[in-house]
Amino acid sequence: MSSRRRSARDRARRELGQNFLVDRGVVRHLVDLLEPAPLPVVELGAGSGAITRELLHSGREVTAVELDPHWASSLRATFPEVRVIRCDMLDFRFPATGHAVIGNLPFGITTSMTRRLLTERTWSxxxxxxxxxxxRKRAEGGSQLNAQWAPWYEFQSCGRIPARSFRPMPTVDGGILKVRRRSRPLVPLGEQRRYQRFVEAVFTGRGRGLTEIVRNVTGCSLRNLPALPRDLPAEDWARLYAEIT
Known part of the structure; x- marks a missing residue:
């Protein structure tokens, strides 16, 4: 392949936000973070297949989602036992049966893909x-997104990954985020929309401090609240919601 064709392909992959993981130790760590139960796995952004290979070595059934036509074709040729779906991960239709998810998300769509995942109900x-x-921020909490989804999910940071572990090398380090679906939700699923509207109203409400904001939004006067919405631990939002409903 000429250098001109190779550079054109590299530019196209960068436009797709692809930073391939080349550190095998990190790949093994990612796969090891999955629970040992042999659930099928959906891999988002499979790329060159580094994580795919490790998933197969662990004995899992894999569906690989990849947008780049070159890498989708390569995955099919290299891993005939893998179901390869060529599409944008934001448009992927997740299985209706139980499964786990793993993926190296393009940094430019991290938030939108995370939001999409949280609306799906069949992965554990x-x-x-x-x-x-x-x-780091998802694990620490303090954001509206965390507060809105904490009754149904737990967020955990599982390590910082240096930029040198990727090719091409991004300008920032990566991090591993593990999300678990709670076996016992803190708020009934049937109240999800009402609860999330409440959280949004408080985060965007007017007032000097959380106590005043809650009073302005709900008419309830509560004591012993922290200074600002971001200071309330994610799990405590469920308790606050229960007090005002």
């Missing part, structure tokens, strides 16, 4: 390689 755990700051 997700191990996601994202920007380090995103993994």
């Amino acid at each position: 755990e997700a191990v996601l390689l994202v920007q380090w700051d995103v993994a």
Whole structure:
């Protein structure tokens, strides 16, 4: 292949947001973070197949989602036992039966893909390689997204991955975010929309401090609340919701 064709392909892959994981130790760590139960796995952004190969070595049934036609074709040729779906991961139709999710998410769509995943109801755990700051912030809580989804999911940061572990090398480090679906939700699923509207109203409400905001939004006067919405631990949002409903 000429250098001109190779550089054109490299530019196209960068436009797709592809930073391939080349550190085998990190690949093994990602797969090891999945629970040992042999659930089928959906791999998002399979790329060159580094994680795919490790998943197969662990004895799992794999569906690989990849947008790039070159890598989708390569995956089919290299791993005939893998079901390869060529599509944008944001448009992928997740299985209707139980499964796990793993993926090296393009940094540019991390938030939108995370939101999409959280609306799906059939996966039990997700191990996601994202920007380090995103993994850290999701694990620490304090955001509206965390508060809105904490009754149904637990977020855990599982390590920082240096930029040198990727090719091409991104400008920021990666981080591993593990998301688990709670076996016992803190808020009934049937109240999800009402609960999430409540959280949004508080995060965007007016007032000098959380106590005043809650009073303005709900008419309830509560004590012993932290200073601001971001200071309320994610799990405590469910308790606050229960007090005002």
